[in-house]
Amino acid sequence: MEFDFDLFVIGGGSGGVRAARVASSEAGAKVGLAEEYRMGGTCVIRGCVPKKLMVFASGYAGAFEDARAYGWDVTAGAFDWSVFRPKLDAELTRLENIYRTNLAKAGVQIFDARATVADPHTVRLSDGQTFTAKHILVATGGRPFVPPVAADCPVMTSNEVFQMDALPKDILIVGGGYIACEFACILNGLGVEVTQYYRGAQILRGFDDEARGHIADQMVANGVNLHLGTDVIEMTTVDGGIRVKSTDGKERVYEKVLYATGRDPNSDGLGLEQVGVKLGRKGEVVVDDYSQTSVPSIFAIGDVTDRVNLTPVAIREGVAFVETVFKGNPTKPDHDLIPxxxxxxxxxxxxxxxxxxxxxxxxxxxxxxxxxxxxxxxxxxxxxxxxxxxxxxxxxxxxxxxxxxxxxxxxxxxxxxxxxxxxxxxxxxxxxxxxxxxxxxxxxxxxxxxxx
The missing domain is CATH 3.30.390.30 (FAD/NAD-linked reductase, C-terminal dimerisation domain)
Known part of the structure; x- marks a missing residue:
């Protein structure tokens, strides 16, 4: 059978883009890639990159104080989100354009549409086009999880925090993982009054206990109002924000609420189960050591597989996939000792x-x-x-x-x-x-x- 593409990639994040580019430029494959939102995925558009730029921005308040202690005559004004936000948007657009340019240079055909799997060798695009492919690679990443208690309130997740029109005066951050803690520190550093609820006994579950305690102590010392063993039991939208009732018996209105309570694999509505691809309990695509699903022609990499959810890992999984499928060099991605x-x-x-x-x-x-x-x-x-x-x-x-x-x-x-x-x-x-x-x-x- 002759296919339209040797490889069709669903998802334009770091893993999918790398796999598409390497398969085309180094293995000579005919490659198509579909992305329904913006090229670059979570990391570039709504994750690592904008977050790190906000980390840099939030550190200057302390730097100004230190400069005065070192003898510099420094006068620090307030942080101006209206100055920072357009520069952030421009930088993300610049990076997205680089991703698109590199894909085009490699010979990858880009489709700005949502793709679903119609059968083991066919993808259907939201614009009505249908293509066949010898291999399909699912690289659709993950999305923030918001629990039912917050379903009827205009809460933010990490997706929306970079798109705020203005910084709030105060914010409640719900969660104790690295995303919640990072944004608590960022917004605190930018001058927002930050309260953080985490239902567990200590933040950053899964990391070294001594390190977790050290960071929690420093966060509190820096001004984050951290409440451990605390969760939300009721939320309602009111004038001026969101009224929150918590398990510690307190009730308060916050201008903004940010939920960072975990992420789910982005596998919904892709047609995977209908064609025989096995999904796990959280919706993760189940793969073997070579990123192959239960359908031999369909592979998956990155956060949608819920293995090690880190951008550099997704990139390496993408490269290992190309080595295995297109270069005749079976390669397992190395998930051991990842910094x-x-x-x-x-x-x-x-x-x-x-x-x-x-x-x-x-x-x-x-x-x-x-x-x-x-x-x-x-x-x-x-x-x-x-x-x-x-x-x-x-x-x-x-x-x-x-x-x-x-x-x-x-x-x-x-x-x-x-x-x-x-x-x-x-x-x-x-x-x-x-x-x-x-x-x-x-x-x-x-x-x-x-x-x-």
Whole structure:
């Protein structure tokens, strides 16, 4: 059978775009790609990129204070969202155009339409066109989950926060994951009164417990009104905002409410189950080690598979898919020892096992240091950073590295290389410290603070 395309990609996010571009430019495949919204997906349009730009913006209030402490004659005014927002929009448009240009240069045919799967080799577009393809790749990402209690109120999610016409005076953020915590820090830094509810005992579930506690303490010290063990039981729209009743018995009107209570795979309405593709309990597309679904001609990568929901992982899954299907080189994406960062203030950089998970696996040693860094100490701030290594007693390998500090994301990228290579504690010890830096603590901690 002759197909219209060798590969048709559904979704123009980072993973889908990379797979389409590599399949076309490096493997000579005829590739089509459909995206119903904007090219770039969650990361570029409504995730990592605009969020990080807002992180940068929110840090200047503290920088102005530090500058005065260092002797600079600085007068800081209020943050002006009306100046920042158009520049943010322009930058996202610039990046989207780069994605489109690179796809076109690679020979990928772009369709600005929603695509659904009609059968194992056919996609149907919302504009009425139908195409056949030897292989179909689903790369539709995920979407924010909003619980029923908020269904009838105009709450925001991470999708809408970048599109606000103006900053609110106050906001309630519901959730305790990295998205909720990042936006709590961002908006607090921009001058918004931030209240955060999380129903669990501590924020950032799944990360190292000591790091979680450290960040929570710093967030509160920086002005975030954090309520743990607290959830919303009722919401109503009123003049001036949204009235919220919470499980701690309190009631208050907030100008804005932002829900960041998890994300669901974007698999609804794609026709996948109808053609035999197996979906999981959350709607995730079930795939094997090579990203192949239960229908041999259909593959899936990225957040829609709910494996490791990170942009660089989706990109690597896309490349591994092309190696496997179009280059005759079966390749499994590597999901082991992935470094990541949480852009709270301070940031968390992490790779490998938490202390808790490592202790369940084998006997470990824990090396940790918490201290006031030179830069903010001189400025009179009480900020504390944390450096932590989890070490196997048997092999001496560093099983986990956790950094809570400004620029921890930058630091963990470099530390991650060593951990990924299988570095031992003695490898770290043999490395001469770079002085004076915060990160020298990673190679100067000689005595474990505890064993487990």
């Amino acid at each position: 990541s960062a949480v852009f709270t203030q301070p940031e968390l950089g992490t790779i490998g096992l938490s202390e808790e998970d490592a202790a369940e696996q084998e006997p470990i040693e824990v090396y940790a240091a918490s201290f006031r860094p030179m830069q903010t100490l001189f400025a009179g701030r009480d900020d504390r950073v944390m450096m932590k290594l989890i070490v196997s007693q048997a092999t001496r390998k560093v099983l986990g590295c956790h950094i809570v500090a400004d620029h921890a994301g930058e630091l963990i990228q470099l530390a991650g290389v060593a951990v990924k290579m299988g570095a031992t504690k003695e490898d770290f010890d043999r490395t001469v410290a770079v002085h004076p830096t915060m990160s020298e603590e990673l190679v100067t901690m000689k005595t474990p603070v505890r064993t487990a």
